[in-house]
Amino acid sequence: MTEADTETAPGREASRPARPSWWTARRRDNLAGFLFAGPQLAGTLVFVLLPLGLMFWYSFHEWNVLAGGFRFTGAENYERLVQDPALPGVLGATAAFSVGLVALNLSLALVLAILLDQKLRGTILFRTIFFSPVAVTLVAWTIVWRFLLQDDGGINGLLSVVGAEGPNWLRGETTAMAAVIVVQVLKNVGLNMVLFLAALQGVPKELYEASTIDGAGAWTRFRRITMPMISPTILLTSIITVVGSLQVFAQIDVLTKGGPGTSTTVLVYYLYQNAFQFHDFGYGATLSVLLFAIVLVLTVIQWQMRRKWVVHED
Amino acid sequence: MRTERSRRAKLALYGLLCVLAVPFVFPTWWMVTSSLKPANEIFAFPPTLWPADATLHAYGRVFDFAPFGVQYFNSMYIALVVTVGTLAVSSMAGYAFARIKFPGHNLLFLVVLVGLLIPSEVTIVPLFQMFNRFGMVDTHWPLLLVPIFGAPSVLATLIMRQFFIALPAEIEEAGRMDGLGRFGLYWRMALPLSRPALGAVAIFSFLHSWNLYLEPVVFLSTPEKFTLPQALTQFTDAYGGPMWDVQLSAATMTALPVLIVFIVAQRQFVEGLAHTGLKG
Numbered sequence: 001m002t003e004a005d006t007e008t009a010p011g012r013e014a015s016r017p018a019r020p021s022w023w024t025a026r027r028r029d030n031l032a033g034f035l036f037a038g039p040q041l042a043g044t045l046v047f048v049l050l051p052l053g054l055m056f057w058y059s060f061h062e063w064n065v066l067a068g069g070f071r072f073t074g075a076e077n078y079e080r081l082v083q084d085p086a087l088p089g090v091l092g093a094t095a096a097f098s099v100g101l102v103a104l105n106l107s108l109a110l111v112l113a114i115l116l117d118q119k120l121r122g123t124i125l126f127r128t129i130f131f132s133p134v135a136v137t138l139v140a141w142t143i144v145w146r147f148l149l150q151d152d153g154g155i156n157g158l159l160s161v162v163g164a165e166g167p168n169w170l171r172g173e174t175t176a177m178a179a180v181i182v183v184q185v186l187k188n189v190g191l192n193m194v195l196f197l198a199a200l201q202g203v204p205k206e207l208y209e210a211s212t213i214d215g216a217g218a219w220t221r222f223r224r225i226t227m228p229m230i231s232p233t234i235l236l237t238s239i240i241t242v243v244g245s246l247q248v249f250a251q252i253d254v255l256t257k258g259g260p261g262t263s264t265t266v267l268v269y270y271l272y273q274n275a276f277q278f279h280d281f282g283y284g285a286t287l288s289v290l291l292f293a294i295v296l297v298l299t300v301i302q303w304q305m306r307r308k309w310v311v312h313e314d
Numbered sequence: 315m316r317t318e319r320s321r322r323a324k325l326a327l328y329g330l331l332c333v334l335a336v337p338f339v340f341p342t343w344w345m346v347t348s349s350l351k352p353a354n355e356i357f358a359f360p361p362t363l364w365p366a367d368a369t370l371h372a373y374g375r376v377f378d379f380a381p382f383g384v385q386y387f388n389s390m391y392i393a394l395v396v397t398v399g400t401l402a403v404s405s406m407a408g409y410a411f412a413r414i415k416f417p418g419h420n421l422l423f424l425v426v427l428v429g430l431l432i433p434s435e436v437t438i439v440p441l442f443q444m445f446n447r448f449g450m451v452d453t454h455w456p457l458l459l460v461p462i463f464g465a466p467s468v469l470a471t472l473i474m475r476q477f478f479i480a481l482p483a484e485i486e487e488a489g490r491m492d493g494l495g496r497f498g499l500y501w502r503m504a505l506p507l508s509r510p511a512l513g514a515v516a517i518f519s520f521l522h523s524w525n526l527y528l529e530p531v532v533f534l535s536t537p538e539k540f541t542l543p544q545a546l547t548q549f550t551d552a553y554g555g556p557m558w559d560v561q562l563s564a565a566t567m568t569a570l571p572v573l574i575v576f577i578v579a580q581r582q583f584v585e586g587l588a589h590t591g592l593k594g
Contacts, residue, residue: 032496033416040407040426040471043463047441048429054440115331120324128580129335135576136342138525139543140565144345147558154344157361186337194584247435250527254547268435268528275439276532284439292436299431 055292058285065279077286086262086270093177094266094294098245100181105241106234108185109192116193117200127197131190138187142254145183146170149255173263176256180264184251188244192237199233200226239302243295267291346570349373349562356558372559376567379549379560381538386567389542392457393523399462400470400519401512408474409500413486423475429468434460435528442532456533457526457541466522470515477511478504513582524572542568 034041062073081087112130116123133141148154149169156166169175207225216224227234249268252258258265258273265273271291275284343363348356350368376382410416411423434441445456461467481504489503505512530544537548546568549561 029414029496030416033410033414033419036406036410036414036496036500037416037419037422037426039403039463040467041422043403043467044426044429047460047464048432048437048468049425051437051440051444052432054443055437058440058443112334115327115334118327120327122328124581126331126335127584128577129338131580131584132342132573132576133338135521135573137543137565137569137572139527139546140345140569141341143546143556143561143565144341146556147348147562148341148344152357154348154361157357157359161360186341190338243431243433247433249435250525250543253527253531271435271439272528272532275442281439281443288436288439292432295431295433295436 052292055285055288058282059289061282061285063280063282063285065281073282077282080283081286081290086265089262090265090267090270093262093264094246096177097181097248097264097266098242100177101184101245101248102238102241104181105185105189105192106238109189109196109237112189112193113196113200116197127194130193133187134190136187138250139254141187142183142251145179146255149179170256171260173260176260176264180248180251180255183255184245184248187251192241195233195237196230199230203229235302235306239299242298242302246291246295246298267294342569342573345562346566349559349566351559353559372563373567375557375560376549376564379557380545380564382545382564382567384538385540385542385545388454388539389524389568392454392541393520395458396461396523397516397520399458400467401516403462404467404470404515405474405505405508405512406500407471408476409478409504411471412475412478413481413499413504414496426468426471429465430472432465434465437465438528438532445533451533452535452539453533454539457523457529460529461519461523461526466519470519473511473515474508477508481507510582521572 059077060072060074062069062071062076116127116130151168151171155169159166167175169179203226207229208221211221211225246266247268248266249272252264252266252269253272256264258269267287268291271284271287274280274287347363347365349372350370351358351362351365352367352369352371355362355366407426411419411426441456441460442451445451450456485503485507486499489499494502525543526541527543530541534540534544537545540548542564546561546564549557549564551557
């Protein structure tokens with residue numbers, strides 16, 4: 001800043017019209033804060049909190065859009081929820097999907113990140129390859145996999161070239177669930193891989209050097225140094241991945257439509273079917289409450305676990 | 315001896331990486347090559363890795379079966395508006411929560427963060443009812459308003475806030491001395507410095523909007539208003555079975571341009587992500 005600038009700055013201030021005395025710089029700044037945050041605050045109010053409240057309100061009503069009635073029924077929807085014969089299966093599928101997805105996603109992401117963290121030429125190429133499905137349109141990715149996994153599709157074609165016979169992947173209960181998990185992991189594992197890679201590269205090299213002198217092996221170094229150092233990232237990615245796993249919809253809709261039977265009908269898909277295919281909004285809202293409760297409980301549990309095993313935190 | 319061993323270890327590592335790369339590359343490869351195969355070659359045995367007789371025939375048929383050009387335009391303009399809108403909303407809110415100590419800013423930030431716990435899937439039933447009340451079902455409004463102002467933009471606000479918090483206070487002091495007001499500080503000082511964070515937010519809002527599936531399926535019913543993900547699933551024959559050559563051509567046209575942009579810009583893309591506040 002030049003001297004001339006400092007001279008003119010107060011001058012500019014003085015030439016402004018006189019302000020009322022309550023209009024202080026402090027208040028002006030506060031107003032700016034509210035104005036800047038305003039769109040996001042209003043958006044949260046209208047598109048997050050209001051629908052959340054309405055969800056609870058609707059869940060106490062019988063409301064079939066086609067039949068047209070909207071009637072307060074108290075806890076009836078919740079009684080129905082508890083007695084719903086399909087619900088155990090739906091929750092089982094949801095748990096199987098989420099556990100499988102989170103376990104496979106996080107372990108594969110960590111393995112890929114460790115491989116890419118080695119001093120090797122060409123790791124950027126492999127990083128691009130592992131990350132690229134993130135940039136492939138979700139439904140396009142899923143459609144190709146449906147094409148590949150059908151009975152006379154590419155996977156079984158390639159298997160039969162080597163003399164093996166593959167099952168009809170999307171029609172068997174176990175293989176359909178496994179397929180949905182694997183397709184989703186391959187799509188998004190690159191995100192967690194990149195976050196892990198950044199965390200690995202942030203571990204101070206001196207820590208490794210010191211422990212090598214102490215005679216620690218590779219596994220001990222990994223367990224005693226790497227894991228604690230990257231534990232905040234592991235926590236963050238696991239929260240994102242768990243919550244994300246409960247949102248899976250397109251993959252189910254394109255690959256299996258919840259089948260065979262109801263073996264891949266996860267909670268979001270069941271909610272969608274009830275609300276938008278059977279037009280039962282009251283019960284749909286009740287299922288939404290259940291989904292919300294599950295997301296909330298899982299996040300709180302993970303947040304609590306932070307105290308136990310996140311050793312290093314900025 | 316030692317170098318021999320490390321050379322072998324390197325080869326093994328490369329081998330492992332190549333094997334692991336197959337399931338990540340093969341689907342995209344298969345999508346593009348199959349879309350170029352004539353219908354009778356698509357299910358040929360043994361499968362052909364490269365079309366023996368490449369043709370763009372199926373690409374033309376995409377436009378016969380659906381208003382694919384309009385649907386492409388829909389997806390494109392919605393994703394662009396969502397991206398610009400999210401950048402504006404999240405950078406302003408992120409700036410306010412990071413740098414302006416207005417009354418209740420911590421509490422209000424926590425309220426906004428609640429959005430992270432409430433994905434649109436949870437609130438899709440009431441959201442449908444709200445838009446229905448205002449006659450906005452089967453319009454693009456829900457696909458524009460919810461991502462820009464609702465739960466999806468919360469993550470963007472969080473990223474921007476983490477970035478702005480790390481900006482040194484001296485920069486703003488200098489701006490103040492120059493007589494900049496709050497908007498000037500935000501627009502002329504903070505924004506130009508936050509390109510990596512803005513880049514990451516832009517990429518993720520674009521991809522989020524481009525991939526959106528549940529919302530269009532719930533809100534839209536007129537094919538001319540469909541976005542691409544929903545449109546892709548509609549290429550079926552009279553029996554409801556997919557017309558694979560047409561569907562894969564449409565999928566290629568949807569996915570390939572974005573993928574190519576990613577590969578060209580991948581360094582900013584990946585590093586922008588790794589260096590945002592998401593890093594733990």
